[in-house]
Amino acid sequence: MSTTIRVAGISKSFGPVKAVNRLSFEVSSGQVLGFIGANGAGKTTAMRIMCTLELPDEGFVEICGCNVMENPAKARRRLGWMPDAYGSYTAVSVWEYLDFFGRAYGFRRAELKRRVDEVMAFTALDVIADQAAAKLSKGQKQRLCLGRTLIPDPEVLVLDEPAAGLDPKARIEFKNLVRLLAATGKTLFISSHILSELEEMCDSLLFIDAGSLVHHGSSEKLKQREGSPVLVRIGIDAPLDPLAEWVALYPGIECYDRARNGNLRIRVEDGSPACLAAILRAILQAGFPVCDFHREDIRLEDAFVDMLSKTGAPHAH
Amino acid sequence: MHIDIFPPVLVKEIRQGLKTKAFAFTLIGQQALMVITILFYLLGVRAGNDIEFANGLFWFCLCVPLLAVMPARGFQGIHEERTSQTLELLFLTRLSARQIVVGKWVALFAQALLIVVATLPYMVIRYFLGGIDISSDLAITGWLTLACAALTALAIGLSSVENKAIRVLIMIAAVLSIFPFLSFGMMTVMGGSIFGGVSSGGGPKAATVLGIIGLCLLGGAYALYFGASLIAPQAENHALPKRLIGLLGIAAVTAMAVASGQDEFMAFLFPLVILVGADALTEEPPRVRSVYARRDGGRWPLPPLLRPFLPGWPSGIVYLFVISLTSWALLQALFQDIDNPWALMLAVVTGLLYPLPLILLLGSRIKRIGPAYILLQVIQCILSALLMTAVGTNALEDVTIAGLLPVATFILAATEENNWEHAVAVLAVLMCACLVVLLVKAISVWETRRRSDLCPENEVSPAVTSSDDEIIGSDFTRF
Structure with missing residues (x-):
């Protein structure tokens, strides 16, 4: 073309x-x-x-x-x-x-x-x-x-x-x-x-x-930019608070919010498949009874704002 | 006749104009008043009463639409395009600034002609009712139509000025300048001479009438080109037609004075030089190249003698000297009654020049050259009025200081006030100082231009040097 x-x-x-x-x-x-x-x-x-x-x-x-x-x-x-x-x-x-x-x-x-x-x-x-x-x-x-x-x-x-x-x-x-x-x-x-x-x-x-x-x-x-953050929804067959405390201690991830269906949404800094697999493995190894682990599609607006914040642009916030 | 032979703007404006409330109300209102006028005639003629009131009402019905309503509508012409954000859209088509402005004027004048034609039946009825000189009526109608043509052209041209206050100010100044021409023309048509003497035979009278018609047409054309130059892309050279019209105006005034045998007409050269000169001096030199340089790399597209017709104040100074020296020579040769024409012309030239060095020295702090120029001129007029009051009341005996104010010096030289020569000497020094500053600034402009013309295109920013055509936007706005 x-x-x-x-x-x-x-x-x-x-x-x-x-x-x-x-x-x-x-x-x-x-x-x-x-x-x-x-x-x-x-x-x-x-x-x-x-x-x-x-x-x-x-x-x-x-x-x-x-x-x-x-x-x-x-x-x-x-x-x-x-x-x-x-x-x-x-x-x-x-x-x-x-x-x-x-x-x-x-x-x-x-x-x-x-x-x-x-x-x-x-x-x-x-x-x-x-x-x-x-x-x-x-x-x-x-x-x-x-x-x-x-x-x-x-x-x-x-x-x-x-x-x-x-x-x-x-x-x-x-x-x-x-x-x-x-x-x-x-x-x-x-x-x-x-x-x-x-x-x-x-x-x-x-x-x-x-x-x-x-x-x-x-x-x-x-x-899907390399290293761009993603949101992951995690459901466990147990109270969410211990999982939230565990997430707070795990490097590279943080609690985002609690979804309406009672699941926990976490924000993962590196959204690559390898990194997500490692997090899931770690959660399971920590003994949480995971019944749902779902990567959410990031909205374009969020991706844009995130990109601006990474580039240090004045309009990021 | 197919509609396609008419320019697009004319077609659009006529379609739009005929549907506007302003036109409909004017036409219907005028027709209603004309019917009432005829009734007054009938009553007056039958009763053997005076028909002056009916006469007055008739001319009022013709004058208001032609001299007030139509020019007022024209005053919104380009301004409306600007506020409705359609001007840029027009430039993206194949229309030029001149086509837009002229199309608007022709459409407005065509509507004015419709109004004139609509009154003709009533004129004929008046004639048959008696007591009316039809030839005189037609002559007055012709003058009113001419005045309408000139005023609507002026209004359309000035509607390009963005600043409303400046627009109104220039309109008032221009109307004050144009009305004497039309009044004189009307007086000449109605009988006798303008300046007191009796013009013998049809020759001088015809020359005066033709001269005034010519000057009105030239003035209208100048106003339209002025309007076009304010909205046109930078690379379009509207200075050439405007400045040629200025020279034609000088020729028309001279021809009128010679043919009519009334050398007082030569006094019109002063307002002409002032208006045309002020316009030339407030033009910014265009940043784009095409009006100066040829595509093949040549530096000047015009021979040196024609350089005063290129846009921008540097060439405007040269042009001002061309028209003022020409006018001075013609005044000296043809106007016997005028005293000290050289001093008067010196005052005019210095008066036009003096704000420019101040504006250029302030540089980028002044965004718009037009309002700054007008403001400095207004200040000068106020100071001159104060000074002349002081001279008139004998509060100031030594008038040498008046040389710093060209308007005051002009009045002193015209009235030959005591020691006026001292003021003129100071004025001459002031003009030299202005010229030195302007020369330095002009050389710097010329050098910048020359450098960008001589540089190969790949060595310089293409945006600055290779705009050979009309980019529409501009950082610079004149008014």
Whole structure:
């Protein structure tokens, strides 16, 4: 697969604040990449630089092999930008809104009509074509926003917090649209705070903090990082207090909480299979009547926070 | 005629504009008032009463939409795009800043024309009711339409200014500058001459009218380019059209003065130089390369003579001297009644220049050059007013100190107050000091530019040197 987005060491400061700090990564064509970071981590600034809306202090970005600083006009033809803020006009219907952007992108006559109809059908806006764009629900506005982004049929879609503020139904609809777009071979670059959703939608995740890259890879890779902690649920056919006291003395593990079903949950610093086997062996050797020993899947949010705390990042807590 | 032949912004703005409450209420309200006006006419004519009230109401119904409502709507034009966060989305399409601004103006002016056309039937009815000179009515309507065109262009152009206070301040200053032109034009059309003398025959009158029409159109075009330059990506060169329009303005004023035989028109050169010069001096030199350098590595895309038309204050200084020297030469040659044109022009040039060294010396502490420039000018005007009050009340006898205030020196030179030459001498020294500082700063800007142009691209940060096109965002905002 060829590289569609190449970000090479970009930095951007606003006065004393370093919004983006030597950020580098690559995204292959047809990939769906989730861009994750806390508020103020530099996500939007990095995306704006990618979309030719901001000039970096250093570094460069290539979209489909085209340097966005050297030839922004050419790069813009390859990408669609959907900002977190919904930009609309008063007294303009959904159809007029898309028709205007179609014209602004250079479409005319039959081609314009075809493109607008296609986009309206894809985003299910055709049923509300005559409604005022300013009076749509949040979910409809997001679909209209996506429709506008799709008008020039870009190869790369950069979506900033597209699911923010949507109700569960609208969120599912939006997720379906993203899946359909991914199936057409478009490269999607999506930022969001809702990690679980990105986990479902994205092929890989890119975490940034304080403007710097902290992880780039799949969610599974993040959860199963070598040496990353895991939660283990232990049930014994006896009172839990002696086991809790034993856990407190055993190196590398600690009591996390007591599960609703009465089991004890422990946090194991090294979640490798060998280490888990050693702990189970030790518990059995200590004479506890173990009836349940279950490794729990760590949530992406927990893995992210844990990773930040290990890297000493300021947003870890 | 297919809709596709019209620019996208025009199509959108017309669709949007015709559906707005402001347009609907204006049109319906105007029609209702026009019907009432005609009723007053009927009653007045039948009873043999005075129809002045009906006349006044008729023109009120035409003036309010054209001179107040439409410009007020234009004042929101670009500002609305900014607040609804659609401006960047437009730049990501194939639309340029000029297309956006001009499209908005054409749409607004088209709606104004609709309002004018809607009043024509009532004008005809008035004519048939009697007591009305239809040609005079049409001429006044034409002037109002022209004024509307100029004011809406001005409002749209200024709507690009982010700071609301600055926007209103510039609008007031510009309206005060534009209304004398229109009033003079109206007076000329209605009969006689502007400056007291009687213009004989149709020639001079036609020249005056044509001159004022030309100046209004140039002013409108300048305002639109000014607006476009404030929202445009850095690499777009809007200085070239703006500064060419400035030169055309000088030519238009001169042609009008010569053709009409009224050399008093040459006095319009002063506000023209002030407005165009102030704009040129508050332009930040662009950080991107394409307006200066060719892709093949050449340093300048324009021959040296055309360098004053490149954006940025360093070229703005050169341009200011070009227009002020041209104006001075024309004043000297054509305006016989003016005294000391050289001193007046010196005061204008120094007055325009003096805030710039202060702003540049403060460097990064000043984020926006426009408001700082305007603030320093306002301070200067206040100090000059105080000083002139002191001179007027004989509290200050030695006016030499006035040389530190260009506005005060201008007034002293114009009125030939005692010892005004001393003030002018001090002013000349002040201008030299300003020029020295500006020269040093300009050389530093030029050196930075030259170094980045000469460096091979792989040795320097691409973000700083290789932006040959229009990156939209910018750390620098002028207003």
